[in-house]
Amino acid sequence: MGLSQTDSPILNNRWSDEVNGMENGGKVQAAETILSMENITKIYSNGFIANKNVNFELRRGEIHALAGENGAGKSTLMKVLFGEEQCEEGRILYKGKEVKIDSPLSAIKMGIGMVHQHFMLVPSMTVAENMVLGLEPEKAGFLDKEEAKKRTREVSEKYGLEIDPDARIRDLSVGLKQRVEILKALLRGADILILDEPTAVLTPQETVEIFQELKRLKELGHTVVFISHKLGEIKEICDRITIMRDGRTIDVRMVDEVSEQEISRLMIGRDVLLKTDKTEAKPGSAFLSVKNLNYTDAAGQKILNEINMTVRKGEILGVAGIEGNGQNELSELVTGMKKNRSGQILIDGEDISRKSVREIRELGVSHISQDRMTYGVVADAGVADNIMADRYYRKEFKKGVLLNRKKICKETDQLILEYGVKCDDREQPVRMLSGGNMQKVVVAREFSSDPKLVIANQPTRGIDVGAAEFVHKKLLELRDKGAAILLISADLTEIINLSDSIVVLHDGAVAAYFEDAKTIDPVELGEYMLGIKKMSREQIGGAVHEQ
Ligand SMILES: Nc1ncnc2c1ncn2[C@@H]1O[C@H](COP(=O)(O)OP(=O)(O)OP(=O)(O)O)[C@@H](O)[C@H]1O
Numbered sequence: 001m002g003l004s005q006t007d008s009p010i011l012n013n014r015w016s017d018e019v020n021g022m023e024n025g026g027k028v029q030a031a032e033t034i035l036s037m038e039n040i041t042k043i044y045s046n047g048f049i050a051n052k053n054v055n056f057e058l059r060r061g062e063i064h065a066l067a068g069e070n071g072a073g074k075s076t077l078m079k080v081l082f083g084e085e086q087c088e089e090g091r092i093l094y095k096g097k098e099v100k101i102d103s104p105l106s107a108i109k110m111g112i113g114m115v116h117q118h119f120m121l122v123p124s125m126t127v128a129e130n131m132v133l134g135l136e137p138e139k140a141g142f143l144d145k146e147e148a149k150k151r152t153r154e155v156s157e158k159y160g161l162e163i164d165p166d167a168r169i170r171d172l173s174v175g176l177k178q179r180v181e182i183l184k185a186l187l188r189g190a191d192i193l194i195l196d197e198p199t200a201v202l203t204p205q206e207t208v209e210i211f212q213e214l215k216r217l218k219e220l221g222h223t224v225v226f227i228s229h230k231l232g233e234i235k236e237i238c239d240r241i242t243i244m245r246d247g248r249t250i251d252v253r254m255v256d257e258v259s260e261q262e263i264s265r266l267m268i269g270r271d272v273l274l275k276t277d278k279t280e281a282k283p284g285s286a287f288l289s290v291k292n293l294n295y296t297d298a299a300g301q302k303i304l305n306e307i308n309m310t311v312r313k314g315e316i317l318g319v320a321g322i323e324g325n326g327q328n329e330l331s332e333l334v335t336g337m338k339k340n341r342s343g344q345i346l347i348d349g350e351d352i353s354r355k356s357v358r359e360i361r362e363l364g365v366s367h368i369s370q371d372r373m374t375y376g377v378v379a380d381a382g383v384a385d386n387i388m389a390d391r392y393y394r395k396e397f398k399k400g401v402l403l404n405r406k407k408i409c410k411e412t413d414q415l416i417l418e419y420g421v422k423c424d425d426r427e428q429p430v431r432m433l434s435g436g437n438m439q440k441v442v443v444a445r446e447f448s449s450d451p452k453l454v455i456a457n458q459p460t461r462g463i464d465v466g467a468a469e470f471v472h473k474k475l476l477e478l479r480d481k482g483a484a485i486l487l488i489s490a491d492l493t494e495i496i497n498l499s500d501s502i503v504v505l506h507d508g509a510v511a512a513y514f515e516d517a518k519t520i521d522p523v524e525l526g527e528y529m530l531g532i533k534k535m536s537r538e539q540i541g542g543a544v545h546e547q
Pocket residue numbers: 044045046048050068069070071072073074075076077422423432433434435436437462
């Protein structure tokens with residue numbers, strides 16, 4: 001059922017009230033409690049208690065961080081608030097009155113909007129069509145495209161968030177898709193906007209932009225819930241923080257009065273090393289060699305241009321760059337997921353041009369893809385099947401022609417324990433896990449296959465600080481065992497902390513090479529990433545080592 005026109009907040013003029021509020025009072029004071037969730041207990045159908053007596057309170061006009069380790073219950077609590085999940089106990093007070101939020105539609109009617117951890121747009125449709133989905137302004141039974149476009153333009157102008165109403169969702173960058181999600185919620189009159197890990201998928205530039213957008217929303221009197229594992233971002237943009245652990249609220253603080261170290265201690269229950277200690281690398285011969293690699297996509301756009309680089313055994317080569325400069329294509333070409341390129345890719349001296357993804361894996365290559373939902377996991381399959389997907393056919397897991405279930409189970413359970421995957425048991429479908437725990441399933445599989453080459457594309461995306469510390473330690477362990485590691489990350493701190501050498505990709509070409517990552521000045525690195533500076537061919541040539 002769609003919203004009828006009279007229900008539409010736009011036509012009800014809710015916005016003009018806000019604007020008047022601005023004129024009268026200037027900046028809205030962040031004092032009045034707009035919403036409180038009291039003693040919320042949420043039990044999933046399998047009996048799992050994801051929220052236990054949680055209290056959560058929002059003040060009008062604040063940006064409120066919700067933090068906690070993977071599986072702490074953050075998304076669940078927000079789904080309860082958005083009416084997507086029903087709680088077993090507790091109550092919600094909105095503007096002083098107890099309310100029942102039994103569906104997203106009733107949340108939207110009240111002025112609560114949510115942008116999910118995994119987006120929910122229809123890729124084949126245009127921005128305007130997605131914007132009005134569910135509240136379609138119909139003309140004689142047909143979707144009125146002009147009206148949809150008009151409304152999209154109105155809301156985009158009002159909030160200063162530029163978007164092309166005619167663009168197809170599938171052609172938009174992640175940052176723009178997210179902007180559509182935010183506009184969609186605003187079009188429906190969201191006073192309270194819940195953003196579930198909005199920056200996990202953004203480039204640093206897009207993050208700067210969304211922060212400006214959030215500040216503007218705050219000025220207009222909107223209240224924002226901001227879920228993130230990036231403590232620096234929380235410090236930068238949020239006013240208060242609620243910290244959850246194991247389904248409970250641990251603490252609520254003013255962000256100014258709590259350090260990053262303290263936040264992570266409250267989240268994890270122990271001290272976390274926010275910076276990884278590492279020993280000097282002892283690089284051996286080249287294991288992955290990329291020679292004059294060119295790649296043009298299906299639309300005829302040149303994505304990679306004459307890439308030359310090597311990753312040696314026992315080193316971590318970091319690829320720094322703003323997302324969308326060819327990093328994903330590079331990792332997909334090396335792992336055989338993309339073909340049709342010119343140039344050469346050698347793994348352990350073997351040309352991989354005619355090899356399948358599986359044959360390449362069998363050379364000892366493991367791959368953490370940046371898009372875990374599409375390439376990393378089979379959401380409906382269980383944790384065990386996902387972890388063992390790459391090896392169940394091996395001899396060691398067979399008993400004659402049959403699978404050796406017992407051995408498979410034992411190995412899976414051990415990996416679940418070692419990687420701290422929070423799940424009921426090994427058979428639980430992966431779609432029931434929290435976002436960060438899905439990522440841990442991928443990491444557990446890819447790191448435990450005794451790899452000789454690891455292509456780690458955004459390995460810590462969406463995982464909490466404690467788990468990120470663990471992944472970093474594991475990467476270094478693999479390096480010290482002699483694996484060659486190609487680390488791609490949008491997180492500059494991660495790249496600088498972990499890499500032994502660094503290449504910078506800009507516009508599909510190598511813009512710089514630093515043999516010794518320790519000597520790098522982050523500002524200079526940024527200049528190469530943005531294309532302000534480029535090294536000479538000779539300097540870049542250093543990125544190529546002998547086999
Ligand atoms: N549909 C479901 N059925 C059963 N259990 C679920 C379901 N959805 C989530 N859970 C469990 O509830 C717990 C909390 O999950 P939730 O998604 O709220 O965590 P989160 O704090 O958002 O974590 P992350 O930081 O990884 O996104 C997890 O252990 C998860 O496995």
